[in-house]
Amino acid sequence: MAPPIRKIDISKNCIPEYGAPAGTRGISLFIVPKIWVNEDGSLGGPNDVACTGVEHKLGLHDCPTCSLTLGGKGQCRGFLLGNENQGMKIMFHMMNEARLDVGAQGFSHASAAYLYALDYARQRLQGKDISGGKDAQDQAPIIRHPDVRRMLIMMKAYVEGMRSFVYYVARCFDRKAVSGNPEEQARWSAMTELLTPVVKAYCSERGFDVCTQAVQVFGGYGYTQEYPVEQLLRDCKITSIYEGANGIQALDLVGRKLSLKNGAVFNDLIQEMRSTIQLARSRKGLESLSAEFETAMNGLVEIAGILVQKLGLKDVLVALAFSHPFMEIMGDVIMAWMLLWRGSATQPKLESIAGGPDLHQISSAVQTDRNAAFYDGQVKTAEWFIQTILPVTMGKIQSVKAGCDAAVTIDEKPFGGL
């Protein structure tokens, strides 16, 4: 049963009054009305809450952020929400979902930035199309240039990988909600818990990277306010900071989530990835990609074991210094998983439109059929990510294994080494 709502005089320093423990364990939550409501339902006087400063921010200008002073005149009243000292626990009901929303926000900025960049690259005329040989037009759309296409496929890969990742976690949520089986509910709830810090941290950082790349595709115009991508870049930056900065997400992932149910939840995730490997192996042209993905996935499993082991030993500081790189690696592997999955789902459809696996048939289908072009784009994006980004991820895996301790042993005092 919900505890009764109690009115508290916030100004009278209620927390010590209850003998609250120090730190976050002593936090309580309050609902603080702006205008007090009298017992008979009529409006009373204004509460002692004042806006004491509007922040001037890098972005997110549509959403004013301010400092509030509660009880500056010693007369602020509020309602205690839940029990005393349960504030953090209650807040996390909101916080866990908010973290998923912030990951989705990072992804959404990236998606918009990619579409703007793609559209611009098709229209902006600049430089010769070198594939046209000596007859090349003087002014080709910049989408014809290999380096611009590199930027666009990078953006597309992250946007589509993040889209599927965000939807996958939403599906875990739904599975938990619709299942009447308590074991299934616990399974999907735990999977959501494991993946929440990765959605939040990885999608917010890659979202920002994609926005940066969009500014680059626009060239000088991208740096001006005439086009929308500079705003997306500024707005997106907050996603790696609020609802718990990404460093904290990474600590949560390595310090708590990896060892949920003694590692069974992480293993469950790996089993989900293995099912996709099986599927991809049965698809013509995806066999070698599935093998490359499996190598990276095994590397992820290996370093997860190394970090969890280090947490229990005197190497705990080193393990924590590698928590953010671990989150990045896990995110990269999840991107590759999602893109391989998308490729495995679309490859048979592509073959079916083309009338077979022959490259010439596929190439002509892509020229004439919109769906074939879309499906081919899925397969090629998986290929690009697994063969271009995953080798870099393998390097990051090596760096975690090497476990350099310089970040935690360097002297941090003024005039020290840091």
Ligand SMILES: Cc1cc2nc3c(=O)[nH]c(=O)nc-3n(C[C@H](O)[C@H](O)[C@H](O)COP(=O)(O)OP(=O)(O)OC[C@H]3O[C@@H](n4cnc5c(N)ncnc54)[C@H](O)[C@@H]3O)c2cc1C
């Ligand atoms: C536009 C905007 C809107 C906001 N809206 C809200 C809101 O509606 N409600 C609300 O409650 N808050 C809000 N915030 C606050 C926001 O949630 C915090 O700014 C954010 O959680 C980071 O906390 P901090 O600013 O205290 O940074 P700090 O905690 O000082 O962190 C600074 C850096 O140190 C790192 N760090 C800190 N502690 C540790 C640790 N123990 N281990 C490892 N690294 C650590 C962080 O990762 C970060 O990189 C908002 C902030 C902004 C900018």
